[in-house]
Amino acid sequence: MIQTDILIIGAGPCGLFTVFEAGLLKMRCHLIDSLPHPGGQCTEIYPKKPIYDIPAYPSILAGELTERLMEQIEPFSPGFTLGERAEIVEKDEDGQFVLTTNRGTKHRAPIIAIAAGLGCFEPRKPPIENLALYEDKGVEYIIKDPEFYRDKKVVISGGGDSALDWTIFLAEGVASAVTLVHRRPSFRGHPDSVQKVMDLAEAGKINLITNAEVVGVSGDGNLNALDVKHKSEGIMSIATDHWVPLFGLSPKLGPISEWNLNISKNAIEVDTFDYSTNVPGIYAIGDINTYPGKLKLILCGFHEATLMVQSAYKRIFPDKNLVLKYTTVTGKPGL
Amino acid sequence: MDDMIKVFVIDRDEKRHALDAPTDMNMNMMELCKSYELPVEGTCGGMAMCASCHMYVQSSHDISERSEDEEDMLDEAFFVEENSRLGCQIKLTSDLDGLEVKLAPVGE
Numbered sequence: 001m002i003q004t005d006i007l008i009i010g011a012g013p014c015g016l017f018t019v020f021e022a023g024l025l026k027m028r029c030h031l032i033d034s035l036p037h038p039g040g041q042c043t044e045i046y047p048k049k050p051i052y053d054i055p056a057y058p059s060i061l062a063g064e065l066t067e068r069l070m071e072q073i074e075p076f077s078p079g080f081t082l083g084e085r086a087e088i089v090e091k092d093e094d095g096q097f098v099l100t101t102n103r104g105t106k107h108r109a110p111i112i113a114i115a116a117g118l119g120c121f122e123p124r125k126p127p128i129e130n131l132a133l134y135e136d137k138g139v140e141y142i143i144k145d146p147e148f149y150r151d152k153k154v155v156i157s158g159g160g161d162s163a164l165d166w167t168i169f170l171a172e173g174v175a176s177a178v179t180l181v182h183r184r185p186s187f188r189g190h191p192d193s194v195q196k197v198m199d200l201a202e203a204g205k206i207n208l209i210t211n212a213e214v215v216g217v218s219g220d221g222n223l224n225a226l227d228v229k230h231k232s233e234g235i236m237s238i239a240t241d242h243w244v245p246l247f248g249l250s251p252k253l254g255p256i257s258e259w260n261l262n263i264s265k266n267a268i269e270v271d272t273f274d275y276s277t278n279v280p281g282i283y284a285i286g287d288i289n290t291y292p293g294k295l296k297l298i299l300c301g302f303h304e305a306t307l308m309v310q311s312a313y314k315r316i317f318p319d320k321n322l323v324l325k326y327t328t329v330t331g332k333p334g335l
Numbered sequence: 336m337d338d339m340i341k342v343f344v345i346d347r348d349e350k351r352h353a354l355d356a357p358t359d360m361n362m363n364m365m366e367l368c369k370s371y372e373l374p375v376e377g378t379c380g381g382m383a384m385c386a387s388c389h390m391y392v393q394s395s396h397d398i399s400e401r402s403e404d405e406e407d408m409l410d411e412a413f414f415v416e417e418n419s420r421l422g423c424q425i426k427l428t429s430d431l432d433g434l435e436v437k438l439a440p441v442g443e
Contacts, residue, residue, distance in 0.1 A: 041378075045378070045385060124411060126413045127413055127414070127440045127441060158410065158411075159407075159410035160407075160410060160411070182410070183409075183415050184406070184410075186406075187410075188406075188407035188410055213414070213415070215414075247410075247411045247413070248386070248411040250376075250378060250385065250387060
């Protein structure tokens, strides 16, 4: 069990800065993120994008902002649980929250701060009728263990590196048949991988179908066929044991939606006095929250984090008088 | 007003919305849809990096060609057609008056 003062869900800029503001008040923080690295969207989606509205930085790359924040919070030694999704929140007999991740890691804290941005990144699923019926019955969005596909017929969809890499891997003596379906003749993956896939297709080791897209799934309990729509040749049926659509990741609110929080338009409603949710002890800051006049800006998230930790402090230490100290007077008073 | 055009957006329930769009604010179709609270995600904030503002251009307006980046991102969209575009790559300019787009279906 990991014990801390403030358990922060989401290690994006807003979650990271919370560590600093909490640290000034001598509160310890632990961050949980479903991605394997800190930074949230800033590192996952646009690390090379310049941001122009961070005060005192006329321009800073999103990746660099993350690095700077990590440097700024380093003195406060935050803990990290990365690559795990916050799944279940319960309260124990002492009134503390116990949070369990999808991998079973348990965390305990009197305060939870949700700084989860747009939610956790999950595979993007095609809008195909009855697709859900075949999930884990032939349709998989992630290849966990390639051995699972040994001597099976596999269809992969997508045009990026993961689609190319798995096509190559499964074609080399693992699957009995590999088909790659892609919407256009060119691929955005690494040129080496693209060449390898072209060579495999030339040699008849894979079935490469471009200018096409999977539009239907069918089976008898388990998946056994796909409808593939070709731009000029119409719809054809392909017999298969597995379909692996690899269309990248997109953020989803996920398990947070089941924590009895008031939610409106995929965001958590908060009181702007201290960014508290309807559940006492749980706060929501940054892009994940909503209130009248809300702006989804990193800048605003920093402000929300700062006010939130003041309120959190009063919850944890109701008898102590809090005096805001300016960092210019005492340096970092938490140290 | 000189700096306003009219564009039309057909949502996923086939409802047609007539939107007043400013051309002097350097806005794109993704941002316009969001400002009218139409269901366009625009996760990445308009950098052609997420494909969550996929739409079909239904009118015959002359819009700049898809960039290589846009093509790459459309690989992560579904039901991509000849007239598919990312809304964030359609800059609102005066020659787009009367533009009509339809929002593409989204996955779960």
